[in-house]
Amino acid sequence: MLMFDGYAAQAQDSRPLALPKFKPVCATIEAPLRTNAEGPLAGNSAQQENQESRRETQLIQKALHDCEKGHAVQLTLGTTSAHTAFLIDPITIPSHVSLIIDGGVTVFASRSPYKYRVEGSGYRCGRVGHDYPVFGGCKPLVTLKSHSGVYGYGVLDGQAHRGLIRKGQFVSDTWWDLLLDKKNGCKNTEVKAKEGCEQASPPMIYSGLTAQGQLEKDLTLYKITIRNPPFHTVMLGGAGVTYGG
16 A cells, blocks of 8 residues: 555556556636736735635636546636736546646645635634644645546645635735644644644645545546645545656
8 A cells, every 4th residue: 555645545556557648628728817926916905815716716617527528627828928827726626537737837726724614524724723633624725536637737836835814814824834833732722632733734636535435546646746735735545546747
């Protein structure tokens, strides 16, 4: 068994050894945003940034759901060479569909922990606490289903070094600041206990079990670059996982 950030992928793989091939494209979406040294330019307020990430997520998610099996949605450079960025909330790549991020394109993750919350989990995404699961309370940025993948020479950026959005406002603390709080034993939390301290942060790319309790299978990550993750980068629990650099 091979372990990827705590999840196991089966090492007994009978598939022939070959480099992945880019999927044919079912839909192309052009990057709407410019960037500066800090990140994507998505408005002057947290509200505008949240609205932008919601709009782009809905557009990309619909294209993925409408995509023909065996094909991929392609994220490309925009109308000018300066339009290089997307800003998204969590998305799910359906079974038999993939996502291609072109070279020069960066897909930035939303900085709002509220966007990643898991209803009814009992854990607060973007916080630390005693007895929290490893990423309890947070949805992954990208969830893969069987026979899906992420391809391309572009970048997924978690923006973990930038201030978060809390209660509709930009704040100074970051995803990475949670690591410091965790190392200090949750001293900044209201709950005081001897149990272990863990943080609720989303992984960048994740797959787990199907609704029937089976491992997702035939998952591919090819050429993609991941930077500034909130905590875990990739957590894949599946049968037939292909990595290609």
